[in-house]
Each structure stands twice: as structure tokens, then as C-alpha cells.
Amino acid sequence: MINIYYVGYCHHKNLIGLELMKPYFNIHFIDYKKIPSINKEDSILIISDNINYKSNDIKTIYGPHIDFRVSATGHGNDNKILNMLSEWNVIGAANFNKNPILNENICKTDSGVTYISLPFPVDINKFIPTDKKNTGMLYLKNRSTTMNNLILNWIKEKQLILDIFEYGYYSEESFLKSISKSSYAIWVGRHESQGFAFEETLSCNTPIFVLDVDTLYDEKDGNNNSYWNCETFKNVKATAASYWTNQCGKICKSHNKDEIDNEFNVFFKELHTYEPRKFIVDNLSAEPVSKLWTNTIQKLF
DSSP states (O other), X not given: XXXXXXXXXXXXXXXXXXXXXXXXXXEEEOOXXXXXXXXXXXXXXXXXXXXXXXXXXXXXXXXXXXXXXXXXXXXXXXXXXXXXXXXXXXXXXXXXXXXOEEETTEEEOTTSOEEEOOOOOOOTTTSOOOSOOSOEEEEEXXXXXXXXXXXXXXXXXXXXXXXXXXXXXXXXXXXXXXXHHOSEEEEEXXXXXXXXXXXXXXXXXXXXXXXXXXXXXXXEEXXXXXXXXXXXXXXXXXXXXSSOOGGGEEEEOOOOHHHHHHHHXXXXXXXXXXOHHHHXXXXXXXXXXXXXXXXXXXXXX
16 A cells, blocks of 8 residues: 655645545655655655655655646746646646646656646545535635626526525535535636535535636636736636536536526526536545546556
8 A cells, every 4th residue: 555645734625635545545644854754665755835845766746735836837847746636727837838748637748847637535425415405506706796796696687596605704514504405506716726615516416507717817816806917827728617527517608698697597407417426426536536646656656
């Protein structure tokens, strides 16, 4: 069994994911002082948030908590392997490097940097569906006031009954209660490297109508323009639906109310055909994610 040593900041959802993978890996949480004592033969070191740390000859993966701008252009070009969590993120960062070549979830570049997408698993035993009601849920995260108002006015005109959740202003308990019983969700979110709340909604077998972003610039942070608002990165293609197939729902990239309404009507008519929980169980539960990690580690090292 592979030993994984994790160093640095760990988002609580990533921590839960690592705990879920313990049947498949020996996972150790250590500090930097203990790195020199790692057995180099059967171990992988994950440095989550410090791209400048030199791990010498230890097999090392950097990320996932490294700023996209650093991952794309500030990595030092010295044969690092960076976990970007999802394919769009891999492609976006790799395109700032020389000759990126994507092969499944691994993208090598002539800059000496390799980008990979290794997600963390979703807790499918916690996020489960209950008796579905004829109601929905609206999720808002860091989009412009203009976009939010457009959607809120459209919802009012359409007389949709929705629980409303805004990023940073709700409890997980209330969120879980809503998504487990909702027949559908409307998602007005920013880009997501992985997007746990999004995937937890799918795990509750709740199809999502995604009012998606187009680029990293297509969002807003509080009352200020997003910090992606710079010439270097603002046109990087992005998405709120980092892991997705058509069995999860429907994606709409329009900002036109009539087009949104038409797309939503198609989505709503097809609600009974979607199988979002099956997608999560098959791709983002602990077993398939652990298999992906194992296969990727074997290819890399």
C-alpha cells in the first residue's frame, strides 16, 4: 500500500476526502520538519501550499492549495508536478507553458512542469437523497450583481419555489437538508477547481441547471472586480462544473433571459432522465478516486 505524506494547509473537504481514502492508502499528516525522515522508496509527498519547498529526491506532488497564477507562471520551471484538481484547470495553467501535451489526466510541458488532475472524493454516505419534493434550490457564489439580479428577476417571473443559498452565508446542515429533498438546483457560481458543494448536490441525486462562467474574469468578489481581472489571466477558459456529464443536468452559458428560460424549460422537462448520483458514485466516490490516484502515481513515478 502506498504511503502518502501530506504537508501544509488542508481544506476541511480535502481532509474528509483523504480520510475516505484511508482504506486504499497509508495517509500521514506531518509537518515540514519530518519530511527528511520519509522512506523514499514507497512514499509520495504532497506539499499542498508551498511551491518553493525543495523536496530533493522524494517523489513529490505540489497542490492543490497553490494559486492558479503561481501554478501557471510562477513555478520555477524545475520539473515539478502540480495537482490542479480538474481538467479545465490543468489546460488553463499548462497553456502558459511550452508545448503542453495532455494525455488523460496528465499534461506534460516542455517547460519542465507536469500538470495533473487528481480530485478528492465526495462523501456519498453523508450526501444522499431523501424523499424528493416539488421544489428546487438556488446557489449563488461570487457572480456579478447584474447576473444575480437577472436570475432573481427571472425566478420571480417564473414563480419558482426555491431555497436560496449564498456562498459563505449558510450552514452545511441547512444546505444538506435542502439539496437532499430538492428535485433540482439552479447554480449561479464562479469557477471551481473541483467544487465540493456542487458535487455534493449531485450526490444527493439533484440535477443541476448551471448558469456557467466562461472565463476566470466572469465572476465578482464582493463589491470589487475579481482579482482575475488582469490581462494575463482574465481570458482563461473556466467552468463551475469541473466534473460533469449530461447525466448531471444542463449547462447554460447565456446571459440572455429568454435563452436562459428556453434552456431551463428543456432541463425541467427532462428532470426524470438525469442520474447525477450515479455519476458521482461511479467517478468521485472514494474507490474510483483512489484508483485514479494509484494509476496516476504509477504513471508519474
